[in-house]
Amino acid sequence: MRTPLLAGNWKMYKTTGEARELVEGLLRGLGDVSDRRVLVCPPFTALQTVRDLVQGTPIALGAQDVYIEPQGAFTGAISPVMLRDLGCSYVIVGHSERRAIFGEGDELIGKKVRAALAHDLTPILCVGETKPQRDAGQAETVVVAQVRAALAGMTPEQISRIVIAYEPVWAIGTGDTATPEDAQAMHETIRRILGEMTSPNVAATINILYGGSVRPDNIDDLIAQPDIDGALVGGASLKADSFLRIVHFLPPQR
Ligand code: PEP
Numbered sequence: 001m002r003t004p005l006l007a008g009n010w011k012m013y014k015t016t017g018e019a020r021e022l023v024e025g026l027l028r029g030l031g032d033v034s035d036r037r038v039l040v041c042p043p044f045t046a047l048q049t050v051r052d053l054v055q056g057t058p059i060a061l062g063a064q065d066v067y068i069e070p071q072g073a074f075t076g077a078i079s080p081v082m083l084r085d086l087g088c089s090y091v092i093v094g095h096s097e098r099r100a101i102f103g104e105g106d107e108l109i110g111k112k113v114r115a116a117l118a119h120d121l122t123p124i125l126c127v128g129e130t131k132p133q134r135d136a137g138q139a140e141t142v143v144v145a146q147v148r149a150a151l152a153g154m155t156p157e158q159i160s161r162i163v164i165a166y167e168p169v170w171a172i173g174t175g176d177t178a179t180p181e182d183a184q185a186m187h188e189t190i191r192r193i194l195g196e197m198t199s200p201n202v203a204a205t206i207n208i209l210y211g212g213s214v215r216p217d218n219i220d221d222l223i224a225q226p227d228i229d230g231a232l233v234g235g236a237s238l239k240a241d242s243f244l245r246i247v248h249f250l251p252p253q254r
Contacts, residue, residue, distance in 0.1 A: 001204065001205065002204075002205060002206075002207050002229045003035070003036060003037055003207075004035075004036045004037065004207075004223065004229055004230040004249075005036070005037045005038075005039060005163065005207050005209060005229065005230035006036060006037070006038050006039070006230050006231055006233070006243075006246055006247045006249070007038075007039040007040075007041060007062065007090070007092075007124065007165075007209065007230065007231070007232045007233065007237075008039065008040045008041060008233050008234075008237025008238075008243050009041050009064060009092060009095070009211075009232055009233065009234050009237060010040065010041060010042045010043060010046075010064075010237060010238060011043075011064070011097070011234060012043055013043070013238055014042060014043065014046055014238070015045075015046070016045065016046050016049045019042050019046035019049050019050050020049055020050075020053065022238070022239075022240055023040065023050050023053045023054060023059070024053065025240025025241075025244075026038075026040070026059065026240050026243065026244060027053065027054075027057055027059070028240075029240060029241070029244045030057070030058065030059070030244070030247070031248070033058050033247060034058075035251070036230075036247070037058075037060065037230075038058055038059050038060065038247050039059070039060045039061070039062050039090055040054070040059060040060075040061065040062070040237070041061075041062040041063060041064050041090070041091075041092055042061075043064065044063065044064075044078055047061065047063065047083075047086045047087070047088065048086055051086055051087040055087065060089050060090060061086070061087050061088050061089065061090070062088055062089065062090030062091055062092065062122075062124070063078070063083045063086075063088050063090075063091045063092070064091075064092045064095065065078070065091070065092065065093070065095070065098060065112075066078060066079070066080050066083055066091045066093065066112055066115060066116055066121070067079055067080075067112075067115070068108070068111040068112055068114075068115040069115070070119070080115050080116055080118070080119035080121055081119060083119075083121060084119055084120065084121065088121060089120075089121065089122060090121060090122045090123075090124055090163075091112075091116050091121045091122070091123055091124070092123075092124045092126060092165075092232070093109055093112045093113055093116060093123045093124065093125050093126065093150075094106075094109035094112070094113075094125055094126045094127070094146075094150060095126045095167075096126060096128055096167060096169045096172060097172075100169070106145075106146060106149035106150055107149070109125070109149075109150050110149060110150045110151065110152060113125055113150055113151065113154075113162060114154070114158070117158055117161055117162070122161060122162065122163055123162050123163070124162075124163045124164075124165050124209070124232065125147075125150055125151075125162055125163070125164050125165065126164075126165045126167050126211070126232070127143050127146040127147055127150075127164065127165070127166060127167070127190070128143065128146075128166060128167040128168045128169050128171075128172075128211075128212070129142040129143055129168055129169065129170075130142075130169045130170060131169070131170035134168065134170065139168070139186065140186065140189055143166065143186060143189070143190065144189065144190075144193050147164065147190055147193050147194070148193065148197070151197060154197075156197070156198035156199060156202050159194065159197055159198050159202065159206070160198065160202045160205060160206065162206065163206070163207045163208075163209060164190055164194070164206065164207070164208045164209070165208075165209040165210070165211045165232040166183065166186050166187055166190060166208060166209070166210055166211070167210075167211035167212050167232060168186075168212050170212075171211075171212025171213050172211065172212050172213070172234065173213070173234055173235060174212075174213060175213050176212075176213060177212055177213040177214070177215075177218050177222075178210070178212060180221045180222050180224065180225050180228070181225075183210045183222060183225065183228060184225035184226065184227055184228060187208045187210070187225065187227035187228055188227050190208055190227075191203050191204070191206070191208060191227055194206055207229040207230060208227060208228070208229050209228075209229060209230045209231055209232045210222050210228050210230075210231055210232070211231060211232035211233065211234070213235075214231040214232075214233045214236060214246060215236050215242065215246070216236065216242050216245035216246060219231060219245070219246045219249045220249050220250045220252075223249050223251075223252060224252035225252075231246060233246055
């Protein structure tokens with residue numbers, strides 16, 4: 001019912017030459033991925049290079065952020081129209097690095113989700129708690145509030161077109177992964193909230209990815225959980241062999 005999505009977030013890595021080398025490596029080893037979706041999200045500066053390489057292949061193209069207006073006097077910003085023009089079909093929104101380093105709040109993130117949808121881009125909305133919040137027993141409250149705030153006022157049809165990435169902040173780039181059981185518990189909660197905002201039937205179709213130190217050696221256990229529908233991968237997506245092993249996860253026996 002939900003096709004798994006394996007997404008690579010390259011963050012601020014890869015010049016155009018390095019991007020070319022990585023994508024060529026991915027394409028060499030990709031094989032048959034007809035039962036899953038594969039996505040790479042390079043920095044803006046490498047989008048065109050990667051687009052030229054992945055066109056006509058099973059690899060989809062996404063961006064790491066987007067601004068809310070189609071055009072205008074917004075120095076340094078990139079619009080959803082520009083991303084479509086470059087062949088993007090996905091965009092990451094509200095990554096914890098955007099929230100913590102660039103000060104993005106739920107209101108702006110919600111506007112970005114809408115702007116992406118309005119231009120036929122699938123937003124990957126990132127949510128997740130910090131370590132102090134988890135230690136204080138607030139993880140669920142924080143994540144539910146982030147989901148509700150970003151999607152407030154949206155129609156079930158709009159919500160049905162988004163992807164959620166649960167990324168505990170303490171697990172991003174640290175090597176410290178949530179246990180499959182803890183991740184599953186949060187994914188189940190997120191799906192329940194999505195069900196309240198739409199309907200259980202709609203919520204059952206929405207992909208909820210896990211992100212936070214996903215690696216070749218933990219992807220199979222994570223994706224075996226019933227509500228984990230793929231992964232948003234940072235560090236391990238920067239090398240062809242490790243991302244390919246994640247893409248080639250062993251399907252759970254359900
Ligand atoms: C991310 O950037 O979204 C991420 C999960 O990074 P990493 O896989 O390196 O923890």
